Amino acid sequence: MQLGRVIGNVVLTLKNATLDGVTLLLVQPVSSSREPIGKVIVAADSVGAGPGEYVFFVRGKEASFPFAPIEMPADAGIVGIVDQWHLG
Amino acid sequence: MLLARVTGTLVATQKHHKLEGAKLLLVQPLNLDDSPRGPELLAVDGVGAGVHEKVLIVLEGRAASDAIAQKAAPVDAAIIGIVDRVDLA
Numbered sequence: 001m002q003l004g005r006v007i008g009n010v011v012l013t014l015k016n017a018t019l020d021g022v023t024l025l026l027v028q029p030v031s032s033s034r035e036p037i038g039k040v041i042v043a044a045d046s047v048g049a050g051p052g053e054y055v056f057f058v059r060g061k062e063a064s065f066p067f068a069p070i071e072m073p074a075d076a077g078i079v080g081i082v083d084q085w086h087l088g
Numbered sequence: 089m090l091l092a093r094v095t096g097t098l099v100a101t102q103k104h105h106k107l108e109g110a111k112l113l114l115v116q117p118l119n120l121d122d123s124p125r126g127p128e129l130l131a132v133d134g135v136g137a138g139v140h141e142k143v144l145i146v147l148e149g150r151a152a153s154d155a156i157a158q159k160a161a162p163v164d165a166a167i168i169g170i171v172d173r174v175d176l177a
Contacts, residue, residue: 024089074151
């Protein structure tokens, strides 16, 4: 899993039917020092994240597991909202 | 998932049987400013997208199979939606 920050959302009308009602958010991956790393991705949201929030997300087919038993075509998904983190 | 632009169509008569009936499109992944992001790809179309449209693609094998409702289809990229709008916070 990776840390990221929600920076927006994507709106689709015509889409795979299993994506109905699923929020798709733009996520900028970030380092543990909150610096942007790498490029922005679109992730399915299963935890109710919103713009500006720090989240963690999974990559791969596992992104659709929160929506089981629906077999959704997702390759990235937000699975947690970060309250805080501390570096040792 | 990534944003992408459909840049072309492709015809292949001879292909794996799980790809029969699937539409294959050339797509160019995009950055948020619509600049190209890496090389063009070939993606199966699960939604009826057309050339020049902005779409959302998955780049993962099993997810791409799900997009065309085929189990274990030999694909690794699929179009899963047509983008109406991208909102930046």
